[in-house]
Amino acid sequence: MHLKTAWNSMRRSPFQAMSAVFVLTLTFFVITILCILLYSSQQVIKEFETRPQIIAFLKSDAKEDAIASLQQKLVSDERIKQVKYVTKDDALKIYKDATKENPLLSELVSPSIFPASLEISLKDISFASDVIDQVKTDGSVEDVGFTASLKGQSGLGDVVQKLRNVSWYIRVGGSALAIFLAFTSFVVLIVIIGMRITTRRGEIEILKLLGATSGFIRNPILLEALMYAIFGTLLGWVFAVLLVLYASPSLLLYFKDIPILPKETLKLFGLLGLILGGELIVGIVLALLGSSIAVGRARKR
Amino acid sequence: MLKVNNVSKSFGNIVALEDISFDVDPGEFVFLTGPSGSGKTTLLRLILRELLPDTGEIYLEDQDITQLRLREVPALRQQIGTVFQDFKILNERTVRENVEVALAVIGLDKNEWRDRVDHVANLVGLSNRVDLFPSQLSGGELQRVSLARALVVNPKIILADEPTGNLDWETSERIMQLFEKINQEGKTILMATHNQNIIDTMKKRVIEVKHGKVTKV
Numbered sequence: 222m223h224l225k226t227a228w229n230s231m232r233r234s235p236f237q238a239m240s241a242v243f244v245l246t247l248t249f250f251v252i253t254i255l256c257i258l259l260y261s262s263q264q265v266i267k268e269f270e271t272r273p274q275i276i277a278f279l280k281s282d283a284k285e286d287a288i289a290s291l292q293q294k295l296v297s298d299e300r301i302k303q304v305k306y307v308t309k310d311d312a313l314k315i316y317k318d319a320t321k322e323n324p325l326l327s328e329l330v331s332p333s334i335f336p337a338s339l340e341i342s343l344k345d346i347s348f349a350s351d352v353i354d355q356v357k358t359d360g361s362v363e364d365v366g367f368t369a370s371l372k373g374q375s376g377l378g379d380v381v382q383k384l385r386n387v388s389w390y391i392r393v394g395g396s397a398l399a400i401f402l403a404f405t406s407f408v409v410l411i412v413i414i415g416m417r418i419t420t421r422r423g424e425i426e427i428l429k430l431l432g433a434t435s436g437f438i439r440n441p442i443l444l445e446a447l448m449y450a451i452f453g454t455l456l457g458w459v460f461a462v463l464l465v466l467y468a469s470p471s472l473l474l475y476f477k478d479i480p481i482l483p484k485e486t487l488k489l490f491g492l493l494g495l496i497l498g499g500e501l502i503v504g505i506v507l508a509l510l511g512s513s514i515a516v517g518r519a520r521k522r
Numbered sequence: 523m524l525k526v527n528n529v530s531k532s533f534g535n536i537v538a539l540e541d542i543s544f545d546v547d548p549g550e551f552v553f554l555t556g557p558s559g560s561g562k563t564t565l566l567r568l569i570l571r572e573l574l575p576d577t578g579e580i581y582l583e584d585q586d587i588t589q590l591r592l593r594e595v596p597a598l599r600q601q602i603g604t605v606f607q608d609f610k611i612l613n614e615r616t617v618r619e620n621v622e623v624a625l626a627v628i629g630l631d632k633n634e635w636r637d638r639v640d641h642v643a644n645l646v647g648l649s650n651r652v653d654l655f656p657s658q659l660s661g662g663e664l665q666r667v668s669l670a671r672a673l674v675v676n677p678k679i680i681l682a683d684e685p686t687g688n689l690d691w692e693t694s695e696r697i698m699q700l701f702e703k704i705n706q707e708g709k710t711i712l713m714a715t716h717n718q719n720i721i722d723t724m725k726k727r728v729i730e731v732k733h734g735k736v737t738k739v
Contacts, residue, residue, distance in 0.1 A: 229614065233614065423610075424612055426610075427610045427611075427612060427623075428623070428627065429596075429599075430570065430572075430599065430604055430610065431599065431600070431604075431623065431624050431627045431671075432595075432596045432597065432598070432599030432600035432601075432602075432627050432628065433596060433627045434593075434596045435593075437596075437626075437627060
């Protein structure tokens with residue numbers, strides 16, 4: 222009965238219903254895209270963080286026990302996630318793998334020109350500068366290189382700053398945009414539900430005289446708001462997913478090894494399902510709050 | 523059935539009802555009459571708990587409805603059938619749906635709706651009109667829908683506020699015959715009207731209200 226009443230109410234004023242649904246669609250379209258961007262940016266940052274950012278090239282005469290001691294010291298450092306020892310032979314193998322399509326390059330080098338090294342991964346890239354300074358002072362270390370780079374910017378400060386900027390823009394800017402759009406949807410819901418209540422004022426008066434409880438009168442209004450929220454959320458999500466699926470081959474090709482989206486279909490739809498679930502909760506909360514406020518305002522009039 | 527005890531009600535400086543008392547027995551058909559503005563509608567609104575009296579009590583059976591909490595009011599109204607001069611019909615719903623609304627409000631099992639609606643539609647002579655919309659009905663038929671809606675919940679009492687006020691004489695007479703038939707089946711009716719012709723024709727007990735006071739019981 223309540224569902225039928227809510228549905229009929231939507232059918233009677235289709236343009237009001239459409240405006241509510243479309244505003245919610247736009248909001249959840251943007252939120253879905255932002256969520257995916259946030260996931261992808263986290264993946265990019267994670268990729269940089271898990272790659273060895275610092276390589277300490279060891280002196281050719283460095284003793285094994287000195288190397289082991291340095292490695293142990295670094296492993297116990299709380300700023301460092303992982304330390305990997307690369308011997309001269311390992312370095313040659315890496316070089317050969319990298320140049321296997323051009324065997325001549327492999328033949329021209331001798332194993333002795335590749336120094337042994339320690340590849341260091343940091344827990345946070347902001348520790349890089351301090352760790353580099355510290356490693357440089359060790360007697361076994363010949364030189365220190367910083368491998369993280371982004372689009373040609375090799376300076377440590379630039380890389381860290383750029384990663385932080387990207388992350389900040391997505392998190393803060395995206396959150397601000399999402400909150401603004403969600404608030405707009407919220408206000409639109411209050412206005413439209415308020416208009417519906419005004420339209421139904423006569424009907425509500427009759428229902429009260431017949432002995433309808435507050436719940437009986439309120440439930441179709443809440444259901445109507447919930448329908449707007451569910452339709453709007455689903456449409457926004459579907460449009461965003463279609464866009465992501467359309468763009469993902471090009472994006473994956475551009476970012477190559479960085480898994481900005483899950484490559485397995487099940488995991489990808491798991492992520493998208495998680496986003497949809499979260500959005501439905503937000504949509505339902507918006508609808509319930511908006512319609513409750515609209516009902517409260519109507520009662521006061 | 524209904525007992526009104528020393529009820530007074532004012533709106534600011536205007537005294538709408540002053541020390542009103544009367545009883546209505548079960549199965550009785552009582553007219554509440556008086557000129558416009560005499561307080562008839564205010565009295566009905568007090569019985570429906572749309573308003574609270576300033577003083578006095580109103581008992582429906584043994585329950586003092588002036589003492590009810592706000593959340594208990596819907597249950598009171600579900601026991602009272604109401605018929606109004608302006609019908610108060612939902613225009614976007616068919617006759618059947620208008621009557622069903624009252625059953626939905628009392629929470630009756632949906633499986634019982636059809637039989638109950640068919641029964642009252644037959645009683646008020648609307649069996650062949652149940653699928654029509656209000657815009658397709660005459661004034662008399664709309665009042666029958668209103669009466670059917672009031673009856674379908676099997677109320678303890680029917681309150682009618684000028685039910686013939688918007689109808690021509692011939693239609694009014696037929697509606698009154700319908701009320702008479704319902705009363706003969708045992709329903710208690712309290713009807714506010716200032717139509718003297720109807721009161722004279724029906725020969726029922728009359729409570730007269732003038733300037734907020736009962737002048738004849």
